[in-house]
Amino acid sequence: MIKTDVIIIGGGATGCGIARDLALRGIPHCLIEKGDFAAGATGACHGLLHSGGRYVVTDPIAARECYEENLILRRIGEKCVEQTGGLFVRLPGDSKRFREVFLRGCEEVGIPTEVISSTKAIDLIPNLNPEIEEAIKVPDCSIDPFRLCMLNIRTSQLRGGVIFTRHKVTEIVKSHGRCIGIKATDQATGEVREIRGNIIVNATGAWANMIASLAGSEVPMTLSKGSLVITNHRLTNMVINRLRPPSDGDIIVPNEAVCLAGTTSLAVDNPDKISIGSPEVDTIISEAGRMIPHFNNTRIIRAFSGVRPLLKSNKMDSHEISRGFQILDHANGMYSIVGGKLSTFRLMAEKMVDVIMDSFKLKRACETAEIPLEGQEELSGYPLSKRLADMKNIVCECELVNRNEVERIIYQTGTKNVGDIQHRTRLGMGPCQGGFCTFRALGIMNDMSVISPEQSMEMLRGFLQRRFRGIRYALWGDQLREEQLVEYIYLGILAMEKPQ
Amino acid sequence: MSVTEYDVIIIGAGVAGLTAGAFLAGRGFKVALVTTGEPTACLSTGCIDVCSRDHNPLTGIKELPLAHPFHLAPEKTIREALNNFQAAMLDMGIPYTGALEENRLVLSALGTFKTSCLVPSTMEAAPQDAKDSIHIISFAGLKDFYPSYIISRRKNTKVSVYDAGVSSTMGIASHFEEKEFLEKFIIWLEKIDIQEDKIAFPAVLGLESAAKIINTISILTGKPVFEIPTIPPSMPGRRLFNALKNYFRKKGGDLYWSWPVIGVEKSGKIIEAVMTTSKGRPTSLNGKAFILATGSFVGGGLTATREAIIENVFNLPVHFPGTRETWFDNDYFSFNHGIGKAGIIADSSLRPTGSPWENIFVCGGILADTEIIKNGCGHGLALATAHVAAKSCMEYIR
Numbered sequence: 039m040i041k042t043d044v045i046i047i048g049g050g051a052t053g054c055g056i057a058r059d060l061a062l063r064g065i066p067h068c069l070i071e072k073g074d075f076a077a078g079a080t081g082a083c084h085g086l087l088h089s090g091g092r093y094v095v096t097d098p099i100a101a102r103e104c105y106e107e108n109l110i111l112r113r114i115g116e117k118c119v120e121q122t123g124g125l126f127v128r129l130p131g132d133s134k135r136f137r138e139v140f141l142r143g144c145e146e147v148g149i150p151t152e153v154i155s156s157t158k159a160i161d162l163i164p165n166l167n168p169e170i171e172e173a174i175k176v177p178d179c180s181i182d183p184f185r186l187c188m189l190n191i192r193t194s195q196l197r198g199g200v201i202f203t204r205h206k207v208t209e210i211v212k213s214h215g216r217c218i219g220i221k222a223t224d225q226a227t228g229e230v231r232e233i234r235g236n237i238i239v240n241a242t243g244a245w246a247n248m249i250a251s252l253a254g255s256e257v258p259m260t261l262s263k264g265s266l267v268i269t270n271h272r273l274t275n276m277v278i279n280r281l282r283p284p285s286d287g288d289i290i291v292p293n294e295a296v297c298l299a300g301t302t303s304l305a306v307d308n309p310d311k312i313s314i315g316s317p318e319v320d321t322i323i324s325e326a327g328r329m330i331p332h333f334n335n336t337r338i339i340r341a342f343s344g345v346r347p348l349l350k351s352n353k354m355d356s357h358e359i360s361r362g363f364q365i366l367d368h369a370n371g372m373y374s375i376v377g378g379k380l381s382t383f384r385l386m387a388e389k390m391v392d393v394i395m396d397s398f399k400l401k402r403a404c405e406t407a408e409i410p411l412e413g414q415e416e417l418s419g420y421p422l423s424k425r426l427a428d429m430k431n432i433v434c435e436c437e438l439v440n441r442n443e444v445e446r447i448i449y450q451t452g453t454k455n456v457g458d459i460q461h462r463t464r465l466g467m468g469p470c471q472g473g474f475c476t477f478r479a480l481g482i483m484n485d486m487s488v489i490s491p492e493q494s495m496e497m498l499r500g501f502l503q504r505r506f507r508g509i510r511y512a513l514w515g516d517q518l519r520e521e522q523l524v525e526y527i528y529l530g531i532l533a534m535e536k537p538q
Numbered sequence: 539m540s541v542t543e544y545d546v547i548i549i550g551a552g553v554a555g556l557t558a559g560a561f562l563a564g565r566g567f568k569v570a571l572v573t574t575g576e577p578t579a580c581l582s583t584g585c586i587d588v589c590s591r592d593h594n595p596l597t598g599i600k601e602l603p604l605a606h607p608f609h610l611a612p613e614k615t616i617r618e619a620l621n622n623f624q625a626a627m628l629d630m631g632i633p634y635t636g637a638l639e640e641n642r643l644v645l646s647a648l649g650t651f652k653t654s655c656l657v658p659s660t661m662e663a664a665p666q667d668a669k670d671s672i673h674i675i676s677f678a679g680l681k682d683f684y685p686s687y688i689i690s691r692r693k694n695t696k697v698s699v700y701d702a703g704v705s706s707t708m709g710i711a712s713h714f715e716e717k718e719f720l721e722k723f724i725i726w727l728e729k730i731d732i733q734e735d736k737i738a739f740p741a742v743l744g745l746e747s748a749a750k751i752i753n754t755i756s757i758l759t760g761k762p763v764f765e766i767p768t769i770p771p772s773m774p775g776r777r778l779f780n781a782l783k784n785y786f787r788k789k790g791g792d793l794y795w796s797w798p799v800i801g802v803e804k805s806g807k808i809i810e811a812v813m814t815t816s817k818g819r820p821t822s823l824n825g826k827a828f829i830l831a832t833g834s835f836v837g838g839g840l841t842a843t844r845e846a847i848i849e850n851v852f853n854l855p856v857h858f859p860g861t862r863e864t865w866f867d868n869d870y871f872s873f874n875h876g877i878g879k880a881g882i883i884a885d886s887s888l889r890p891t892g893s894p895w896e897n898i899f900v901c902g903g904i905l906a907d908t909e910i911i912k913n914g915c916g917h918g919l920a921l922a923t924a925h926v927a928a929k930s931c932m933e934y935i936r
Contacts, residue, residue, distance in 0.1 A: 316863055320844065430705060433681060441681070477769065481684025491690030495648065499871075506870035513866060513877075514842040522835045522877070523581070527769050529873065529911045531583050533652035536871050 040200060040233045042068040044394060045220055047207050047249055048241035049073075050080035051183060051380050054190035055387030055406070056239055061197035062409065063391060063402045068233050069199065070222050072206040074458055075187035078243045078309070080380060081461075082344025084266060084291045084298050086277060087111055087119055087179035088381040091126060091151075093361060094143030095136070096284060100361040102147045104381045108177060110407045111384065117414035118185040122292060124178025124277035125159060127329055128171045132282050140281060141174070151176055163274050165330045178277035180293050183380060184461045192413040204455065205231065210238065210253040210372070217253050217371040226454060237394055240374040244309035244345035255368040258350035259376055261309060263343050265318045266300030267326075267512060270337045270469045273297050278329050286318075287325025290333075294464065295437075299326040299333065309345040314511045339469050341511035349377040365390055433482070434475035436468020444482055454489050456480055456497055469517070471509050473524035476501050477532075499537055502528060539813075539820045544570045544792075545935055547812055547825035549799055549851055550839065552577035554902025554920035555831035556782040557623065558928040563791040565932065570823050571786065572794040572814050577779060578837045578903075579917070583741075583767035584774025585644055586623065586634065586656035586921065588616070590914025594639055595655050602913060607905040610886055611922040619925035620656065620918070630781035632749060635662045642666070645738065647683055647766050649691030653914055658774050660748045663736060663762035668692065673734035674766075675727070679705030682768050683740040698730050707742050711773045714744040714751060724758060732759060741765040741773045748777065778917075794823070799851050807896045809852065827897045827931045830854070830882075830890075831924065832904055839904040840880060847880050849904070855892040857883045857906040873912045881906035887930035888923060897934060901927040 044060055046053045049071025060067040071077070090104035112119050128137055144151045152175040159173035160166050166173075191201060202222065209221040211232070219234035240249045246257040272292045280288035290299045302318045319341050327334040349364055363378030363386050373393065378386045388404045395402065431441040447453070447462050456479050459465055465479060466472025480494040480501075489497065513521055528534045548559045551573035563569040589598035589608065599608045599616075611619070617638055627634050636642050636656035643651040645664045657664075665672065671694035674685045678701040685697045700723065702710045713719040743751045743765060756763040767774055787793060794814060801813035803822065811824040830851060832839030840856065841848050842865070847858045859865065859876035866875045883891045883906045888899045901923035903910065910916045 316861070323844075431679065431681070441679075474769065478681050478684075481686060484684060484686035491686040494684075494686060495690045498648075503870050506866075507868075510866050510868070514844050514862060518842045518865075518877070519835045523578075525870075525875075525911060526578075526581070526836065529871075530914075530916070531646065531652070531767060531769060531772070532648045533646040533650040534648060534871070535650060536873065 040068060040231070042066045042200065042233065042235045043237065043398070044068075045070065045233055045235035045238045046241055047220070047238065048243060048245075049075045049187065049191075049203060050078050050241065050243055051076070051187055051190075051383035052243070052375055052378065052386050053239075053241035054187040055383045056241060056390050057194035057199050057201070058190040059387045059391040059404060059406050060394070061194040061199050062405045063395065065394070065398070067194070067199055068235065069191070069194070069201050070205050070207055070220065070233070071203045072225065074203055074455070074461055075191060076184045076461070078245070079344040079346055080183045080187060082266070082342055083183065083264070083380050084289055084300060085181050085183055085293045086289060086291045086381070087181040088379065089124055089176040089178045090147055090149050091124070091140070091144060091176040091178065092279060092284060092289070094147055094149065095139050097361055098143060098147060100379070100382070101143065101149070103362075103385055104379065105147055105149050107382050107385055108179065111181065112179060114407065114410045115186065115189065115414070116410070118182045118189060118411070120180040122178065122180050122276045124176045124279060125163065125173040126176060126279045126281040127159065127166065127173045128281040129167065129328055130169055130171060132171070132280070136282055144176070149176060163276055163278065165273050165332050166278070167329055167331050174281065178279070180277065180291050181380070182293065188462070189411040189413060193411065196412060202231065207249060207252070212253065212370070215370060236371065237397065238372040239390060239394070240372060243347040243376070246347055246374050246376050250368065250372070250374055253368065253370060253372050255370065255372060255374075257366060257374045257376055260348045260350055261306050262346040262348050263304045263306045263312050264301035264346055265314050265322065265341060265343045266298050267319060267322050267338045267341045269297045269299070269333070270339045271295075271297065273330050273332055273336060280325070280329060287322040290326050290330060296339070306345060312343050312345060314341050314343055316511065319511050337469065337516050338512040339517055340471060340508045342508055347376045365393055367393070433478045434465040434468070436470055437464040437466070439463045439465040439475070441482060444479055445486065448483060448486055448488055452488070454483070454493070456483065456501060470520055470524065471505055472501065473520065473527070499534070539822055541822045541824060542570070544568045544823060544825045546570070546827050546829060546931055547572065547823050548829045548831060549573070549812065550577065550831035550833060550837065550902070551783065551793070552579045552831060552833055552837060552902060552920065553778070553782065553917045554924040555829065556786045557619070557921055558829050558831060558901060558924040558931075559791045560626065560782070560786045560789045561622070561925065561928040562932065563786065563789040567932070567935070569791040570794060570825070571791055572797045572799060572812065572823065574798045574838060575796055578833055579779045579782070580775045581770040581772055581836075582775040582778070582917065583644065583652065583772060584658050584778040585652070585654035585661070585767070586620070586636070586917045587653070587914045588620075588638065588655035588918030590641060590653035593641055595641055595918070596638055603907065605907040606913070607884065607908060607923055608915065608919055610884065610888060611926050615925050616922045619921040622925070623921050624656065626785045627781055630785050631746070632777050632781045633659045635659055645688070645764070645766055647687060647740070647768055649688035652767075655918055658749075658765075658777070660741070660743065660752050660765040660774065661767070663764040665736060670736050671695065671734040672736045672738045673698065673732045674738045675700060676740060677702050677705070677710055677742065680707070680710065680740065680742070681705060682707055683766075694734070696734055700726060707740070707768055707771050707773060710742040711745050714742065715747060720751065724755070727755065728758070732761065735761070737761050737763045739763070739765050741767050745773065746777060746780065748773070797821070802852055804895070807894055809895050809897055812851070826935050827899065829927055829931060830898060830900045830904060831902045834881065834903040837903060849882060852893070852895065852898060854882050854890045854898070854900075857881060878909035878912060879907050881908060888927040889930070899927040899931050
């Protein structure tokens with residue numbers, strides 16, 4: 039049995055941020071995550087570090103938080119934040135009144151803006167719709183949510199934090215009405231681990247109510263599904279927003295070699311049972327296509343959804359629900375932290391740890407806003423020049439990942455899961471979506487004896503099934519062509535059978 | 539624009555297009571074959587799958603749904619098509635083994651069995667059950683072949699690794715065409731103590747000479763030797779394509795390599811010509827009849843948009859199951875994706891139904907209701923329908 043002070047459940051941005059904050063304030067802690075880091079809404083978002091502009095009209099408090107955090111993250115996380123800048127573009131027919139309210143809102147919150155002509159905007163982003171009326175420049179950025187989580191966890195690990203991924207919390211242990219620990223099951227081996235702590239933090243996002251209910255508590259939430267699509271090109275070097283009230287398909291974010299566009303906002307009940315409808319995909323493409331016409335013809339490599347854990351609200355349109363966050367004290371040793379945004383994860387973690395410090399009657403100020411994220415050089419040091427150096431051993435042709443890099447990650451993390459390699463190297467993230475390279479990566483893991491031949495076969499099967507769930511909503515044009523080839527390879531050439 | 543007159547213009551250089559072309563050219567017709575480039579046959583295992591639904595392919599064909607295009611080819615025609623193919627491949631130095639009455643098994647790179655009808659002689663010795671122990675010779679750094687997948691299914695498997703100095707399938711295969719390399723390799727192989735029943739190689743034993751190399755190794759070791767097909771680039775697929783291409787040329791056909799069709803000239807119910815271009819030179823190829831063998835989506839015969847599925851050369855009416863929600867099942871391994879049914883519906887002479895043209899014939903993967911992966915009927919269906927289409931075309935011209 040492991041004993042610690044604080045048990046964090048959930049390895050999204052919030053949970054990882056709390057682990058880092060606790061580590062910097064010297065509080066022993068343990069983090070449990072049922073999948074890999076950033077597996078929930080954190081990894082299923084735009085990867086947009088908001089300037090706050092998106093919310094100045096509807097939610098000025100969230101807008102202010104976003105802007106302040108934007109400044110901080112650009113400072114402390116320069117290797118996982120790309121300072122792209124952003125534009126809010128006004129198309130013919132978009133309300134001029136909204137523009138005025140928007141500019142006034144930005145001024146009140148303190149977000150720097152610059153109104154630029156359509157000609158100047160097209161100079162900046164040649165793919166922009168030439169019909170735009172004007173654009174407003176804001177300091178939006180692109181952020182890598184996987185890297186962000188791993189860098190936060192790095193600080194925790196360097197300071198003795200105990201981390202378990204692929205462990206699912208199945209029980210909250212209580213004594214005299216207080217939560218004193220958890221039991222978690224190793225998803226690979228089925229082994230049950232018991233961890234004892236004084237405080238439990240429930241940072242499980244859309245799953246918060248499920249975890250709270252294990253302790254007999256409740257977290258009132260509205261779950262809102264947002265869907266996104268990924269293109270195989272970087273169609274813009276800046277974040278593009280539509281200058282109108284928050285709505286479907288109004289944001290395009292460049293990330294590495296691709297672009298993400300979204301989102302939608304639909305109420306859902308169960309975060310484990312979400313699917314994407316073709317109309318959603320069509321809406322995103324046509325709305326994004328209004329801002330960047332080329333979007334209508336470009337290759338979409340995948341569509342995916344995340345579930346936003348929003349604060350409970352009676353508002354009918356979930357676009358209007360506050361993106362603010364809340365800390366709930368269940369008065370039994372467990373706290374739940376819900377709502378918020380990826381952009382404000384650090385602030386959420388700070389407030390949460392402030393509460394924990396109070397309850398421990400300790401005084402040590404938060405330093406997460408001042409100290410740069412540790413290990414950035416090492417984790418993000420995989421530039422294109424390095425990837426191209428060893429062409430002979432390229433394992434993933436789409437993202438230029440070579441065998442040495444795959445082997446390094448396997449050594450470093452001891453992972454038995456091919457998904458962990460994908461999140462850390464971008465293997466399988468390109469147009470073929472792992473169609474070729476996963477067969478190879480699992481073969482390499484087997485060569486290195488980290489998994490058995492039987493496991494590699496089983497994992498290949500699981501991977502193909504999961505992969506298909508992501509791409510099946512983007513199957514037409516070249517992506518359908520590629521998919522037919524991959525299907526032919528696995529089910530035809532390699533003769534994979536129907537799972538028993 | 540230059541204009542050239544032909545009897546028959548074939549579009550597509552896959553198994554269907556090349557065999558239809560060789561059939562017609564061999565009977566004295568002036569045949570042109572236009573292609574954008576390498577066909578999907580190059581990506582295949584080189585095996586001729588006829589129908590994997592039953593141990594006996596002919597029985598399997600009878601069980602296919604009524605709409606399946608295999609029913610457009612009588613048994614006699616299928617037999618003729620396969621016999622012609624085997625004779626042609628023997629002529630070109632890549633003999634095929636197998637018979638229409640009995641499917642064979644090919645060991646896959648995952649250790650599973652792939653069911654096929656005619657297989658390249660290099661796969662003839664593949665085990666037909668779980669009993670034979672095998673010794674795999676793999677190559678250092680070869681990124682598309684991992685013996686461990688096979689070991690997960692066949693415990694009585696040993697592996698030895700040879701360092702060929704290169705690590706790609708193509709690279710190793712071209713080395714095997716060099717005498718010195720082969721000699722050095724054989725010296726290495728002789729030192730290995732092989733106790734197992736059979737010797738297996740990933741399919742890298744030469745660009746063209748695999749049958750001979752396997753024979754040499756088999757005599758030397760006294761053991762049956764066979765190749766395991768790999769994921770693309772696939773050597774057996776390339777050998778098949780090259781042999782078909784050379785056979786077509788040998789029969790007197792003209793090959794327009796890397797010439798995409800950019801337009802069609804029509805008059806009344808007749809297609810008169812296809813316009814094509816290479817290096818900016820537009821050419822009109824006039825023909826009395828046209829055979830469309832451009833394949834399905836991977837081959838480039840069909841394109842899916844978000845709303846519909848389009849045939850790319852003549853804009854023929856395409857049959858497809860419905861809106862794009864119906865194209866794919868949620869379960870990847872369902873073997874039942876609706877998209878497998880998309881294609882051109884043809885009548886018994888393999889003319890596309892619902893189109894006004896009387897001098898177009900279609901064959902191969904572009905046909906509707908093939909469900910090639912589910913039925914295991916790829917190249918076999920191409921051979922059979924190409925045979926029917928070529929015959930119909932011949933009758934039409936006469």
